[in-house]
């Protein structure tokens with residue numbers, strides 16, 4: 001077991017605040033650990049179904065898959081493009097996260113951020129693309145986009161939606177995993193995995209796959225939720241139980257990573273984090289803003305080291 005694995009497993013087993021929080025959470029909402037899994041991931045509108053997961057053969061390439069996490073997304077796959085549905089937070093967050101992606105990728109690849117299609121000539125992959133909320137604007141900004149997701153239903157919805165516009169119909173969607181594409185030897189100028197790492201089986205292995213998909217000196221971007229008390233209060237208690245933005249059980253607090261942990265696992269995967277920003281919700285305007293506050297939602301941009309560079 002390496003140092004990082006020791007730190008991460010120690011955190012999971014004995015973090016000083018997780019046990020009392022779990023206890024309080026269970027008492028307040030009368031749920032069990034099993035309830036937090038796919039078995040209870042349903043609302044009055046959404047029935048759980050076994051997801052059709054193509055990439056589910058038993059090989060090295062299944063390492064990032066958590067079946068009960070995929071079942072959650074499969075259950076609500078037909079709502080990806082409902083701007084008032086369970087993916088409303090992602091719809092609202094999209095302009096904010098795209099602003100960060102535009103500015104970091106333009107700087108990284110020396111592109112003009114004021115151009116209408118600044119990503120012309122770049123090959124990007126959107127890992128865990130869902131219904132394509134991010135893939136589509138990336139294609140509109142001129143990128144050659146591949147979107148992959150482990151849930152077949154998501155990919156089908158993404159395909160149908162993208163085909164409604166000739167610009168986005170160029171997106172290649174596949175039901176597969178990052179690990180499988182690594183096995184196939186595929187690489188991209190930039191690799192993006194937004195709001196995915198908190199749903200995978202092994203974040204460190206997942207980051208290694210993202211890194212392997214990134215060309216040397218390419219860019220890697222990830223967004224997720226911080227394992228902070230504020231995130232517990234806002235991203236879980238408020239978003240799932242009070243405001244009901246997300247179905248109950250969408251997120252497990254213990255699966256969140258702190259910015260320091262994400263930086264460390266990326267660094268170990270040959271990706272140096274160069275910049276981070278927070279996404280902060282303004283309840284008065286109903287908008288998300290880019291911020292230095294990374295205590296809840298945050299995004300990280302890193303560059304893939306060219307480890308062979310010195311040879």
Ligand SMILES: C[S@@+](CC[C@H](N)C(=O)[O-])C[C@H]1O[C@@H](n2cnc3c(N)ncnc32)[C@H](O)[C@@H]1O
Nearest residue numbers: 064065073128129130133149150151194195199
């Ligand atoms: C919260 S959604 C984010 C969707 C999209 N990235 C966005 O931000 O709009 C997480 C997505 O990751 C997918 N997913 C979860 N684990 C995955 C894995 N190991 N490999 C590929 N996709 C995965 C889910 O099916 C789901 O569509």
Ligand SMILES: [Mg+2]
Nearest residue numbers: 195196198251
């Ligand atoms: Mg999430």
